[in-house]
Amino acid sequence: LDAQLARVAEAGFDNFALELRCRHSAGDTVWVALHCSHFSEPGSVTPCLILQVQDISARRRAEEGLQQLAFNDTLTGLPNRRRFQDHLAQAVTRAGDEPSQRFAVLFLDLDRFKHVNDSMGHAAGDRLLKAAAARIQANVRESDTVARLGGDEFTVIIEDITDQPQAERVAVKLIEALDSRLRGNDDLLT
Numbered sequence: 043l044d045a046q047l048a049r050v051a052e053a054g055f056d057n058f059a060l061e062l063r064c065r066h067s068a069g070d071t072v073w074v075a076l077h078c079s080h081f082s083e084p085g086s087v088t089p090c091l092i093l094q095v096q097d098i099s100a101r102r103r104a105e106e107g108l109q110q111l112a113f114n115d116t117l118t119g120l121p122n123r124r125r126f127q128d129h130l131a132q133a134v135t136r137a138g139d140e141p142s143q144r145f146a147v148l149f150l151d152l153d154r155f156k157h158v159n160d161s162m163g164h165a166a167g168d169r170l171l172k173a174a175a176a177r178i179q180a181n182v183r184e185s186d187t188v189a190r191l192g193g194d195e196f197t198v199i200i201e202d203i204t205d206q207p208q209a210e211r212v213a214v215k216l217i218e219a220l221d222s223r224l225r226g227n228d229d230l231l232t
Contacts, residue, residue: 043060043062043076046058046060046078047078050078050091055080056079056080057077057078057079057080058077058078058079059075059076059077059078060075060076061073061074061075061076061098062074062076071099072097072099073097073098073099073101073102074095074096074097074098075095075096075098076093076094076095076096077093077094078091078092078093078094079091079092080092112124113125113128115189115190117168117171117172117190118171118172118175118190119175120175120179120188120189120190120196121187121188121189121190122189122190122191122192123189123191123192125189126187126189126191126197126199129187129189129199130147130199133145133199133201143201143202144202144203144204144205145199145200145201145202145203146199146200146203146206146208146209146212147197147198147199147200148197148198148200148209148212148213148216149195149196149197150178150195150196150197150198150216150220151193151194151195151196152170152171152174152194152220155167155170155193155194158170171190171194174194174196174220175188175190175196177216177219177220178196178198178216178219178220180219181212181215181216181219182198182200182212182216183200185201185202186198186199186200186201187199187201198212198216200212
């Protein structure tokens with residue numbers, strides 16, 4: 043804003059428009075659209091400056107909601123197929139630019155998931171998918187990407203790996219985390 047306002051006194055200045063994130067006195071974030079321009083008042087020799095400010099917070103929230111819908115799975119909140127493909131393309135590019143930037147991609151699907159939906163209902167299937175997503179995320183690093191491609195298919199992009207055995211260890215860890223029988227409980231459906 044300061045840089046744009048400094049231009050006001052320059053020759054040839056016409057107008058500017060910005061969107062700004064402001065902090066309300068109550069601590070809330072408020073987005074505003076600001077438009078600044080000169081106008082001449084009849085009979086005035088000096089041009090006047092007009093600043094118009096409009097609260098666009100609702101529009102920004104709607105845009106964020108659309109972004110969420112476009113790039114995230116609505117059930118689990120994980121990145122969806124589209125965002126996964128973007129992350130994968132970035133990993134491929136990084137590895138192409140710097141061969142030491144190795145990565146692995148793991149594909150996971152839940153055995154007999156259709157049986158859960160058919161015998162226990164879609165609500166149980168949804169709970170299972172949410173629980174699986176949480177377990178997968180809990181067993182990878184924050185820098186790794188966990189995505190739900192659809193149905194019972196999940197992927198994980200493991201970045202910055204040193205060798206294949208490291209990726210294999212993560213795969214085994216995920217299999218063990220998803221196999222509730224290993225721990226003697228069935229909390230995936232509760």
